[in-house]
Amino acid sequence: MPKSPAPPSAPTADTVRRLVASLLKEGQGPGDPAGADGRPGPDVRPVGEAAAGGGHFTWWVGTRHVLRLAPDRAAAVRLRRELRLRDLVRAQLPVAVPAGVAHGEWAPGLTYTLDTVVPGGTAEEHDVSAVGEADLAGLLTGLREVPARQAETLGVPQVAPRSLEALRRMAVQTAGRLGDADEFDPAGLQQFPPRAAVQLAVQPGSAVLVHHGLTGDHLVVRADGRVRGVLDWTDAVLGDPAEDIAGLAVAVGSPAAVRAATLAGYGARPCLRGLWLARCDTLLRLAAALDGKDEGPLPALRLQLGRAWEAILLERVTELRSDSDHDAADTDADQP
Numbered sequence: 331m332p333k334s335p336a337p338p339s340a341p342t343a344d345t346v347r348r349l350v351a352s353l354l355k356e357g358q359g360p361g362d363p364a365g366a367d368g369r370p371g372p373d374v375r376p377v378g379e380a381a382a383g384g385g386h387f388t389w390w391v392g393t394r395h396v397l398r399l400a401p402d403r404a405a406a407v408r409l410r411r412e413l414r415l416r417d418l419v420r421a422q423l424p425v426a427v428p429a430g431v432a433h434g435e436w437a438p439g440l441t442y443t444l445d446t447v448v449p450g451g452t453a454e455e456h457d458v459s460a461v462g463e464a465d466l467a468g469l470l471t472g473l474r475e476v477p478a479r480q481a482e483t484l485g486v487p488q489v490a491p492r493s494l495e496a497l498r499r500m501a502v503q504t505a506g507r508l509g510d511a512d513e514f515d516p517a518g519l520q521q522f523p524p525r526a527a528v529q530l531a532v533q534p535g536s537a538v539l540v541h542h543g544l545t546g547d548h549l550v551v552r553a554d555g556r557v558r559g560v561l562d563w564t565d566a567v568l569g570d571p572a573e574d575i576a577g578l579a580v581a582v583g584s585p586a587a588v589r590a591a592t593l594a595g596y597g598a599r600p601c602l603r604g605l606w607l608a609r610c611d612t613l614l615r616l617a618a619a620l621d622g623k624d625e626g627p628l629p630a631l632r633l634q635l636g637r638a639w640e641a642i643l644l645e646r647v648t649e650l651r652s653d654s655d656h657d658a659a660d661t662d663a664d665q666p
Contacts, residue, residue, distance in 0.1 A: 459556065579608035
């Protein structure tokens, strides 16, 4: 059988500069000064390397644009799908999504997108204010209102919900090892007995459009705490809304995430499911990093663990039942 072509090496600054110079056409503009090395064309700086499993190479282009290049064909498919999905969700959301300036192929079969920068910092740099929590609530509401059938026609995949029972079992095993390493108190998982994991199973018919990557780096947050944009829609799926609640718990803390989800109309069950997805996930990620199986920086992973394990009153006052979670406890009391 013929071998698949080897993926190209990471793009160099010269490769990126030549590409964007042909796209911007204007040459140097007020937001695109000459390169720091004195060469003509916009200044280009790498943001990060492609993530394992098909992320993308990301470069700042001057001060007004960002360029993303797919490192493999699977990532190229997601990048092309993202362009169409952003147009679909833009009208539903109260926060900005990146606007494309140009797209095409930077190598055979490998897509690039040149987008305008959404101004602001990140949730890693700025705390989200109470008004910012309302912005997050609008984000979750807007995602739920995106027509699933339209998203499916764009190629957004349907993903089955994860088993919280299986995730809990792995977290219990991991918590013991982290306890031995003085990284975590395993007693915290006593709040989450096996029957709770069963009760927090996904209810039928609850699938919605899920961003599936609401990390602190993907939330554009201003210094005043308002959430003004959401980046990187390449991992979006149709699935469990608790996954986005979990992402917010890790990015901005469990109390803020649950308050935002409650404002968006989610009851106790999806809120608590998201909370425990986040808590179990952060335990497993930290353990993997300590074992050398994850390249995530330990300080950041410890910070994320702390955010996910912030206490909320909802988990203390809610008694889950097997029926649907009607109004499920007044969650305006989600204070730590």
